[in-house]
Amino acid sequence: MMNTEWYRIFLYTAKAGNLTKAAQELHITQPSVSYTLKQLEAGLGVKLFNRLSKGVRLTPEGAALLEYVEQSLSLLDAGERKIQSLKDLASGELRIGASGPVIKHLLLPALDQFHADHPGVRIRLFQGRTSEISSRLREGQIDIGLIHLPLPDPDLEVKPLAAIQDSFVVGRAYRELAAHPISAGELFGPIPLLLPSRGSSTRQFADQWLSAHGLKAEADIELSSLDMLIECARRGYGAAFVTKSFVQQELTNGDLFELQPTEPIPARTVGIAVRRDLSLPIIARRFIELLSSFV
Incomplete structure (x- = not known):
């Protein structure tokens, strides 16, 4: 040669x-x-x-x-x-996966900036549950995953990105219940429960919290869409289990009211997951740096 x-x-x-x-x-x-x-x-x-x-x-x-x-x-x-x-980030692809609420409330602000700065980069965005995102990462279909921790997967390297606090919120029909602390047991009775669909990491977390207080989650309404959970709570269908920061505008406007459980709901963490054994593309590395600065 x-x-x-x-x-x-x-x-x-x-x-x-x-x-x-x-x-x-x-x-x-x-x-x-x-x-x-x-x-x-x-x-x-x-x-x-x-x-x-x-x-x-x-x-x-x-x-x-x-x-x-x-x-x-x-x-x-x-x-x-x-x-x-x-x-130079003048071409190439940014391949990323996240759940719908994380896309809307955590990912999009940084993605908007990245797209404006680097219009030549094609954005490939996958919406799914944490289990689906981790599967796509392992299969090499995406380079970055935003997932709920913990995620015990030896094939993935996960770093915390942002702490989130979940809460139960209600509309004006139940606003008086938000005026004083309420026990976990009182959530079952006069207040219908609105929970995310089974299999989602948020639903699993809600089930674990309720189980820790001797309760079995029996949802009156199960929905895969956070927006629909919020809308049903706003219309008075019951107490929805959601991430507080994702409904901050509704809480500020007085459309929703946060219940005050006597048993505090622990905070959770959203993390950035990547393949442990693969070199991360330049585009993905640059986006992670930008995303971290937005949180």
């Missing part, structure tokens, strides 16, 4: 038809050009140039080689330009 730079010198010389002109264009000395061409000819075992009084001319073997050298170096140059565009 010959040195790629030898072929580049061969190409410049063939185009210039003169060793001195080739050396000037390459910013090297004429003896260096001459020595390299002799090495290339020796390595290939053929004569590539006829040395003339006013320059050089390709031999038939040299002309045959030139066609392939031009194509090869053109591809290499294109590859280098592609790498540079990826480094």
Whole structure:
């Protein structure tokens, strides 16, 4: 295998038809050009140039080689330009997965900024549960996953991103219950429960919290959409289990009211998950840096 730079010198010389002109264009000395061409000819075992009084001319073997050298170096140059565009975030893909509420309330602000700064990067966004996101990470379908912790998966490296606090919220129909502390037991009785669908990490957390207080979660309404849970609570259908920061606007506006459990609901953490055994793409690394600055 010959040195790629030898072929580049061969190409410049063939185009210039003169060793001195080739050396000037390459910013090297004429003896260096001459020595390299002799090495290339020796390595290939053929004569590539006829040395003339006013320059050089390709031999038939040299002309045959030139066609392939031009194509090869053109591809290499294109590859280098592609790498540079990826480094400059002028092209490429950002592949990321998260749940719907996390996308809306944690991811989109940073994603908006990233898209505005790097419009040439194609954004591929997958919405799913933590289990689905971790599966896609392992299969290499996405590069970054925003998931609820803990996530005991030896194939994934997970770093905390943001702490979140869950709460039960009600609409105006139950607002009087938000005026004083309420026990977990009182959540079962006059207040219908509105919970996320089974299988979601938020539902699992709610079930664990209720179970820790000797209660079995029996939802009156189960919904996979956070927006629908919020809407049902606002309309007076019961107490919805949601992340407090995701309904802050409704709480501020007086459309929803936060219940005050006597047994505090522990905080949770949203984390950034990536494949442990794979190098993270430049685009993904840069987005994680941006996302961390938004939280």
